[in-house]
Amino acid sequence: MRKKIVAGNWKMNLNFEEGQKLTSEIVNMLKDENDKDVTVVLNPPFVHLYPVKKLIGSTPNLFLGAQNCSDKTSGAYTGEVSATILASFGASYVILGHSERREYFKESNEMLTAKTKQALENGLTPIFCCGEPLEIREAGTQEEYVKNQLTESLFGFSADEISKIVIAYEPIWAIGTGKTASSDQAQEMHAALRAHFASKYGAGIADGLSILYGGSCNPGNAKDIFSKADVDGGLIGGASLKSRDFVDIIKSF
Numbered sequence: 253m254r255k256k257i258v259a260g261n262w263k264m265n266l267n268f269e270e271g272q273k274l275t276s277e278i279v280n281m282l283k284d285e286n287d288k289d290v291t292v293v294l295n296p297p298f299v300h301l302y303p304v305k306k307l308i309g310s311t312p313n314l315f316l317g318a319q320n321c322s323d324k325t326s327g328a329y330t331g332e333v334s335a336t337i338l339a340s341f342g343a344s345y346v347i348l349g350h351s352e353r354r355e356y357f358k359e360s361n362e363m364l365t366a367k368t369k370q371a372l373e374n375g376l377t378p379i380f381c382c383g384e385p386l387e388i389r390e391a392g393t394q395e396e397y398v399k400n401q402l403t404e405s406l407f408g409f410s411a412d413e414i415s416k417i418v419i420a421y422e423p424i425w426a427i428g429t430g431k432t433a434s435s436d437q438a439q440e441m442h443a444a445l446r447a448h449f450a451s452k453y454g455a456g457i458a459d460g461l462s463i464l465y466g467g468s469c470n471p472g473n474a475k476d477i478f479s480k481a482d483v484d485g486g487l488i489g490g491a492s493l494k495s496r497d498f499v500d501i502i503k504s505f
């Protein structure tokens with residue numbers, strides 16, 4: 253059985269008090285409302301990690317994640333945070349290769365290999381993002397484009413390492429735009445990506461991979477999207493900033 257996962261990506265939002273309030277609300281709601289054993293991950297900005305971890309405490313199935321990590325191990329890299337530091341603060345997951353990082357911070361497929369390696373070596377589960385821009389979708393070459401992102405960044409890893417990674421398919425044209433991929437579009441891509449991993453690592457490994465959908469997921473569309481055979485959950489941006497919406501998405505399985 254593949255893990256069902258809903259991860260909230262706060263991006264660069266919420267001050268200290270707002271982050272504490274949101275986390276406390278989610279912790280309280282999940283005590284009664286996560287009856288389907290969904291793995292839930294909160295990915296706040298770095299400075300929230302420690303206080304959010306304290307609030308999470310021993311809440312079942314609720315984990316801490318970061319939004320990025322350095323591709324380096326340690327040293328003179330001002331402003332960077334290593335996977336080692338994240339692990340020492342109790343993070344279990346790290347989002348890597350989000351389209352905003354690829355675009356605004358020029359993260360290449362090659363750099364993302366190094367970040368993934370850092371995460372795995374420190375026992376963090378990478379939530380590895382991929383997805384095509386609008387012009388690629390309009391040209392109809394989205395599958396080749398996304399498969400290529402994954403091949404270039406991840407296909408040097410062993411089967412054992414790949415089985416520790418979570419994939420998030422996020423069509424860039426659907427992120428923060430209110431325009432979601434249809435559940436059929438999501439299923440089509442997720443199935444293609446799973447087949448791509450099967451071609452390299454075998455069906456056993458591919459079947460065990462959790463592949464999340466991200467891009468304007470909300471309580472109104474999550475049920476339909478999560479009902480698809482190859483969709484194992486969601487990476488949620490805007491809707492993860494409201495406790496009720498986020499928990500309703502978690503309950504959409």
Ligand code: PGA
Pocket residue numbers: 261422426427428429430466467468469487488489490491
């Ligand atoms: P969104 O963001 O849900 O606000 O579209 C998703 C993401 O970027 O992870």
